[in-house]
Amino acid sequence: MYLDNSATTKPWQEVLQAYQEAASSYFGNPSSLHKPGVEAETLLNKARESVAGLLKTKTEEIVFTSGGTEGNNLAIKGTALEHRNRGRHLITTTVEHPSVKEAFWQLEAFGFEVTYVSVDREGRVRPEDIEKEVRDDTTLVSVIHVNNEIGTIQPIQEIGERLEKFPKLYFHTDHVQGAAHVPLDLYAAKVDLCTISGHKFHGVKGTGVLFMKEGTVLSPLFHGGTQEQTYRAGTENVPGITAMAKALRISRQRLATEEQRLCQLKDYLIHRLQEMEEAEVNTPNEGAAPHIVNVSFPGLKPEVIIQELTKRDFHLSTKSACSSKLQEPSAVVEAAGLGLARAESAIRASFSFDTTEQEITELLEIFHEIIPEMKKVMGAKR
Amino acid sequence: MKYDHILIRYGELALKGRNRSDFEKKLKENIQFAIREHPSCKVRRTYGRMMIELNEEKPGPVMEKLRHIFGISSFSLAMKANNEIEAIKEAALQAFLQHEGRKGTFKVSARRSYKPFPVRSQDLNQYIGGHILRNTDEVTVDVHHPDVEVVVEVREQGTYITCGRMAGSGGLPVGTAGKVALMLSGGIDSPVAGYLAMKRGAELEAVHFHSPPYTNERARKKVEDLTKILTSFGGRIRLHVVPFTELQKAIHANIPSNYAMTIMRRMMLRITEKIADKQNAKAIVNGESLGQVASQTLESMHTINEVTNMPILRPLITMDKQEVVEIAEKIGTYSTSVLPYEDCCTIFLPSDSVTKPRRDKAARFEEAFDFEPFIEETVKKVETLNIGSEEESADQQMDDLL
Structure with missing residues (x-):
């Protein structure tokens, strides 16, 4: 995925x-x-x-x-x-x-x-x-x-x-x-x-x-x-x-047919993440692109989450690929004034025209499974 | 309800007597050719008008193509309604609402060409105007200078409503004046000359002189591209590529260098005339402008023209370079024309050409060699391309990749 x-x-x-x-x-x-x-x-x-x-x-x-x-x-x-x-x-x-x-x-x-x-x-x-x-x-x-x-x-x-x-x-x-x-x-x-x-x-x-x-x-x-x-x-x-x-x-053709679906998919992911108490969604509800959802799990190292997800065949990233190998907080989340804790723990899911609802549902299930677990191990220190 | 027709008007002047049906038939063909990428559009002739049924095609790209077709004086987006007063009122309102641009004021101009329709034009104006006023905010009627004129035409087959009109290119439909042979180099002038000939209804047989290996593939490609651009103003154009190398070499070998250019032009004219005859073209068109270069002085034209009695049309004869460039830019040939590839006019050309050649001298020099066989041979080897026809398979292959 x-x-x-x-x-x-x-x-x-x-x-x-x-x-x-x-x-x-x-x-x-x-x-x-x-x-x-x-x-x-x-x-x-x-x-x-x-x-x-x-x-x-x-x-x-x-x-x-x-x-x-x-x-x-x-x-x-x-x-x-x-x-x-x-x-x-x-x-x-x-x-x-x-x-x-x-x-x-x-x-x-x-x-x-x-x-x-x-x-x-x-x-x-x-x-x-x-x-x-x-x-x-x-x-x-x-x-x-x-x-x-x-x-x-x-x-x-x-x-x-x-x-x-x-x-x-x-x-x-x-x-x-x-x-x-x-x-x-x-x-x-x-x-x-x-x-x-x-x-x-x-x-x-x-x-x-x-x-x-x-x-x-x-x-x-x-x-x-x-x-x-x-x-x-x-x-x-x-x-x-x-x-x-x-x-x-082809992108223009796909956009014409898939735009609505992607928007709904993004809203679905954002709303479900907002229901998780460990999560802070950084992507605005309005005025944002239909293919990017950024979320922080304050207290958790995003690299660890990415590692666990990729092991389960879900491939997400921490921030811009051009800066993700640097162990630094997200400059964008920080610049938006959302605090260091969120900036240090941001991960990003980004869709394509081929992304399905099934995939997003599975991703959410994995989050529900692994985040509380990780919180127990890493969160206690903070 | 949305705009689903384009109504096309053409000048009345040309529409006398027997010309009319030729004119309309050609125009219809040319429109069909121009919008061939929109196969669901249907073109119909109605009395004195042409109508395109869009059938779900977007109007923008279709209208863009219509702008370039000669013989159209103006065109408008139109909505069609059944001949019932309520349907007409609603369609007129929708046409007004969907019209793009300023629309603070309007007037209704109804015309009832279908007399069995029970409501008279004057009454139609009132009913429709009232309906629009009732269903809009801050819109008023101005019968003298309205932002939008809502034109309602009641015809037997239905009522058409238009708001505003776009200017067409004017001129006559390409093909209605017959055929001409265009001497097409790769320069700025000759495509413009071709364009102007098309404007008056001439169909083009383009003739290009190619001298491989002294002129390269790109020069030839450039001429193909220019011809292709010209097809957007009319229809398919045949491009005759003349293999000119052997004859040019013979001229080079046999003619004093100061007369080589004059003799070369005479040979080109002889060959073009033969091609024109074969294609049943009745005149030759070129891009000459009086006095522009050595070959275009009056003396030069006089001497070169001697070899044919076919009319030579020179649409640019009185134009300054700048005027020609402006047209070339407008019709989109300029940027292709200025690409720096040698053509047969620039290569082989001695620097000492006479600017005032004489007929007697030219004729005498030509006696130095037997050029007729060269001309026969050259004409035999002419390669003819159909530009604008779908069988350009290489092009199609490339388009598929994109």
Whole structure:
């Protein structure tokens, strides 16, 4: 029972078939002049059109990347560096993914000034708090769309509308967790840059998209050829991109039929967890994505729970996979002001379109069995 | 109840006499071609109108395609009701409520072409207007400058209600003017010339000169892509790819370099004329603009034109480059056109071309070699592609992967 779909998803069969077919039949380098090259380029262009169509953007606004981390780094550092002569002030929040947070930390080391806007107890930032921090020399605002640890949806559209008053400022959102389950209307949300990762919606690893609204310029991180309108040099990952286009198409179809069911499943899990006296649910009841449930069992080490669950073939995680090997409390739960005890003991279940009610019921049964047991052993010390 | 029809209007001018049924038939075919990805949509001709039954298809993508079809003056989303006053009132209300955009004020314009319907137009206006007013808040009637005009047309087969209209592309349905051969390079101008010819109803036989290995696969692919873009304004287009290498080599070997370009253009015209004849095309279209480059001076046109008496249409003749670029951007060919691949006009071209060639000299130089066999051979080896037809299997294979 795989319930760590926020970390990564299992590629769908059709997606893998498309990958394999593209990798063997269209292996040419899209920049080559010969026939295999032209064919690979044609497939690449078609994939770009298809992705643009699904995201409701223009084809030229799609830059293929290697995934979420690259997209976030490219958007943030690329924008900050490109516009550094106009201003060196950047704004983000306290609940970002490590690939955003660490990119800002590096920029701080380079002499940029970064304002970290804090969030409420649901992990949500107030649009007016962001707007208040905008200065003349602000060049970039970056806000995560769906929080990867607790699932909170940020009011991206309202922030985008408020930031529209500042035409020289760029607005980036990390849409990695939202792309499959809570897709943004990018034009309506007024974002200039948006990061998406293919393996979060049953594509293959090493694929992603950075949406760059027409007129947006940034400084590339990789230099070399003129691929991706020179924003991202390097031979294009044609099979990966093909697979991602396929996965995105299927995701949209599945969302249309499964959205209600997933929401109900999430509510079911949250309500049943709230009935457990040992549990504190960190995911808000309202305004959260339909596929993430974060819960703390204060006093228990989350790693121990994960170990016991995985032994029973239920695979959950402690927090972001990008930080879960560090023995630190959840920065997101802490930033939401829910206290160290909850931050230290948070675990996350994240669904896919294939998750069933049966699986969730079994998970709850296991919780009821193992948590009181563990409490006896570990809880006494506190 | 929801919008389930699209009503299509076309200009009245072209609709005289026998033209009418040709015009309508072509337009219907072109619409069917444009919306072929929406197979459940049905296109019907009604008197002076065209109607698309959406049958559960989403209207947005269908309307986007209609915007590009020549011969349509405007179109609207429509709701259909039975010819009963209560049904009409309710449908009109729903049409108004579901209309997107500002709707603070409205007026009703009812027309009763089906006279056996017992309620007169004036009364219909009142009944329907009253019904909308009773069922909305803060909406008022403004007969002079309404935000929304609710148009109600009572016809024998039912009543159609529309709110607002979108402009079509105008022009004449592609195919109603007959066929032309378009000389299509990979540049900015010739696709625009093709587009403008289509606007006046011409069906295209595209002719492209390809000189492998001096021009590469990508240049050819680019022309295929451009042709494909042009199909969105009309229907399928045949692309004739002319293998030009041998003839170009012969020109290179036999003609003084300052006349090579002129002679090459003359050869291209001879070949295009032969293809046009074969396809029953009655004119040749190219992207020449007066004085733009050496081959497009009046002297040059005079000398090149000598080899054919088929009409050569030059839709861009009076346009500045910038005007052409604007159209190319509008129709979506620009970004493909500017891709940097050599075509047969740029390669082989000597830098010392005369800008004022003379007919007598050109004719004399041509006597240097027997070009007729080359032309025969070249025409024989022309490869013809059907762009826009579903049998482009490689394309289909790729689409399946996505």
